[in-house]
Amino acid sequence: MQDVREWTSSLVRLVRRHRDPVVVQALRSTAAATVAYVIALRLSPEPAPLTAPLTALLVVQVTLFATLTTSIRRVNSVVAGVLVAIAFSLLVGLTWWSLALVILAALAVGHLVRLDEFVPEVAISAMLVLGVTSVGSTAWARIVETLIGAAVGLACNLLLAPPVWTEHASESIEGLARRVRKLMLHMGEELTGGTPVERAAARLHEARRLDHDIADVDAALRQAEDSLKLNPRVREGLLHRVVLRTGLDTLEICTVVLRVLARTFTDLTKEREPEPLFSPQTSALVQQLLGEIADAVVSFAVLVTTDVSVSAESAESRLAAELRQAGTTRDKLAQLLLEEVQRDVSNWQLHGAVLTEVNRILDEMDTEHRSQRLLEELDRHTRAQRERRSRWTRFGDRLGAPAGLRRNREDARERSL
Template sequence: MVRWWRGLVSRELARLRRDGRAAVLWSLRITVAATASYVVASQVFPGSQPLLAPLTAMLVVQVTPISLLASGIDRVVAVVAGVALAVAFAAVVPLEWWSLGVLILVSITLGQFLRLRENLVEVAISAMLVLGVGAIGAEAAAGQRIAETLVGAAVGIIATMVFPPKVATADAGRAIDGLADEVGELLTRAAGELDTMAEEEPQRLAGAAREWLGDARRITHDIPLVGATLLRAEEGRRLNVRAVRAPQVEPGLRQGLEALEHTAVAVRGLMRSVADAAEGGWLDEDAEDQPGDVLRDLAEAFRELANGVDAFGALVRHEGAAQTGPGRDDVARLRDAQDGMQRAAARLDAAMVEARHPDVVELYAATRTTVRRLQHELALDERVRRQLRLRPHRRMPTRGAARRRSTGDWPAPTGPDDETQVMPQLSDEPPADQS
């Protein structure tokens, strides 16, 4: 228990050191925007307490620069639609339980028709607040509510443009590395259990394989959450002045996520093959193939796969951290892991030739196929090719740039790991053989 608490405290302290400054700046951005919108609305409506303005500013500022325009417009449309309905209702019916129900029903239906997304409920909220004023003051409350919303949305947009949020590539890199860690931990744990079963009880493979398959399914189901983090990082670059001088690492992160997604699916298929093969009779003591040898071969292959996935995830995470970038150690580690997977593939080929039971041959073949798939997905060359395809289109080079290209007058790359610089900063077109 003491060790668990120490681990929890150490993790939280590490998270505080890593994200503390960004969290404080985020809180300050929202606070400044809300306070400024309240001050402006107070000047427009003296003697009132325009709390809707800071509320709108807080909601608008909590988005990326590219989406804040749509969020602000949707919120204004939602408020205008709600107060218009409230004015019409207040002029016809009193505030009763049935009228409130009808108003909410009509408001929600209208919001869906207008496709207001997350601001859908704001139509009904605005209508209820204005209807509560009554028929006499409904028009005045409606006008002030719309004006406060406009003030809050305007201040929120200005605050986001002047003080934009950071480009969250580092967060996306950590999320992608987290996916790699989950896959690597599954493979490492499975390898350890295979070693134990090889020495003691090979018959436990069926139950363990079902657990591994369940974990692999959970990992693949969580991939959309990682994709959402990367999408926020990609959207955060657009219309963000802080992204002008930041390196564009999003294509590398997108390629890393795609490679790890394919890897997770391949590992899930491998666990399915292990679970199916575990139902055969080759685990009996009198079988032609030695179950212990087969399980040890699988364990060694799983370890090499885990090393490759972990090395690839670390490389993507460091590339997402624009202030550091990938280092030579990351590249060397991934190359060593590729060599390890190549050795594992050779061992599986040799073992498959000597196998006798059909289920064992099929299990070796499935494992060999997975190794080959991960060799392709996690290879540096494949990473470069995919990033070039994911690179956004750039305008045609100038005539002077074309002359420099034709003469080959380019300065030498200066990055620490030129083979991982996936978007050449000097060339505007990908090589013909990599397109």
């Protein structure tokens, strides 16, 4: 039985490893380069048509949207580099000074044709082609190989639908929420008794380090958004993108407010050291409130990463219940803090800041606030799509649409008015 469990866990790890973006990219790049080389062997007169697999490596991407949006610029960069190398191969061979001139000329051409982040690839292509090209009569073969590599790179994702990376992004979002929860629980536990300034400052630095985690989650989410665009296996790609993006935005705001809360605790510790930050009853209530908010943060992450189904409804109900409980505890804490301020008004600003920051986190995760934000984002995307379609329509009219079609459009506009 133990052997079966170990074999099953090994199989699960193997499947997950094959779904890793790095592994998928390596397999797709290898396959595309190999196929491009095999095709180029038949169509190119060169004995070693290495430009074809080189172009395929530069063109093929993890997602279909990234391939379509970057392939044209990548092809332009490769072709520009090939032309620069061919021009130099007609005049000189490969020497240290000719290599320097090739690099300089390739970078200048890349900036001239506005290739942006693909400018270095012009120089890379030129260097590689210069190393294998020294005869001007074979220039056309290099262009053919470049086109073969570009076509194979595009076909790799057009024929084989790329995976949807929403699962990886969802795991990243939930991981961020759990790190936020862990920090809030630690902050609450340290309220009982005297909290050293060094420990409070350490929690503040830990809250600031969450910015790096947000950047990693944002990168994973951008990859997931690209995988949803133009993917035939996805029906509601826009809704998935908006739900995940707005969810990450909310978590980012919560982490910012948490950082401010940690700063408030640090300042309060400096003012009251060596005494506790709050009275024992207030400290226990603050700890309870932070624990309830921490659980709500994780529930919110589960909600935004759950598909629209019964599970999503259950997650939303759980989040609403946790927010109501946190709101009740917040009201009790407000009364206790008011009593403490009435006894000692020296730190009333910091006590008020604690309540303000807690209210901001609860308000950001409110279900009604989330629904309103989703509707606004969906409406914004819909308007953007309509504007793009209208631009394409105007462009078609300028190219010269059939007269009957133009009349039908004008009649439809008049009827709508």
